Amino acid sequence: MIAEMQIRNYSPRTISSYISSLTRLSLHYHLSPDLLSLEQFKDYLSERIAADKISNSTINQAIGAWRILQCDILRHEWTDFKVKRPRSKKKIPEVLSPSQVSALLSSISNVKHHALIALAYATGMRRNEILGLKIEDIDSARSVIIVRQGKGGKQRQIPIKNSLLNILRKYYKKYRPARFLFEGYRPDMQYSPTSFRNILRKAALKSKVNKRVTPHTLRHSFATHMLEQGINLKQLQLILGHNAMKTTSIYLHVADTCSIPVPDLLEIKTNETHG
Known part of the structure; x- marks a missing residue:
């Protein structure tokens, strides 16, 4: 199954998640997953939903792994093993106002941390995309x-x-990274996702931004502010890397397209330090 996903160019993270999902299913019944029936798989999901309150994304992940196992590895017809995916909950993304973004950036004096957060906000890139960036x-x-x-x-x-x-x-x-644009204490190693989250958490506290700020909050804020500046939805879709326009259109429910254009929030001065 790992080989099948590698051939399809699935990311290492996705491969790990799918294998973990099937491993948990197998341990639940103390059986190899190829011996399990559709009814057993559905019962397993029902039990986990009731006991662990698992999210829709976890359910979808389990179904995705189940489908690869049944269709691509065991060569079964999907119609015989098909499981319908849960209805998605339509949530409006939480975003920061321009003044909150400005306060957040101004509170970060460390040169490296400031560059990392400025890049995340100004490009709307996903966390893993940022941490995987190289100098070139x-x-x-x-x-x-x-x-x-x-x-x-x-x-x-x-x-x-x-x-x-x-x-x-x-x-x-100031830092002269060797390989990745943002590196940790060890050269040639990507910056830690945990450190990324911690920088934002501390900056939110220091700047008194009364919201839970994550790398994805910056992505949502970027997309919303871009719409408020007048970018069209297709351009935004391409910048964000969305497959479908429907995914991008959620920001239409958040953006105030009649508001004053958002200024360049990176044009701020900070007392910069090493670290």
Whole structure:
């Protein structure tokens, strides 16, 4: 099954998640997963929903792993093993106001942390896309960032402003990362996702932003502010790397398209420090 997913170019994270999902199913019945029936799989999901209150994404992940096992590995007809996916809950994403983003950025004095958060907000990139960026992915001559390993293995280009380029240049001169744009204490190693979250949590407390701020909150805020600046939905879809326009259109419910245009929030000064 691992080989099948590797051939399909699934990300290591997805492969790990799918294998973990089937492993848990197998341990539940103390049977190899190829010996389980459709009814057993459904009963397992029902028990987990009742006992563990698992999310729709966890259910969908289990169904995805189940389908690969049944159809691609065991060569069964999907109609005989099909499980319908749960109805998705339509939630409006929580976003920060321009003043909250400005306060958040102003509160971060560490040069590296400031560059990381500024990049996340100014591009709307996903956390893993940011942490996977390499030095050569920043094309300053064309003012674009090349995302080589986007969701689903897709590549795209994101336009960036001079204000962000200046922040990244200042950071690079001070830290000189060897391989990845943002590295941890060990050279050639990606920056930690946990550290990324902690920077945002501390900045939110320091700036008194009364919201739970995550890397994805910055992505939601970027998308909303871009719509408020007048970008069309198709352009935003391409920048965010969404497969379907429907996914991007959720931001229409959040954006105030009659508001004053959002200023360049990266044009701020901070008392910068190392660390």
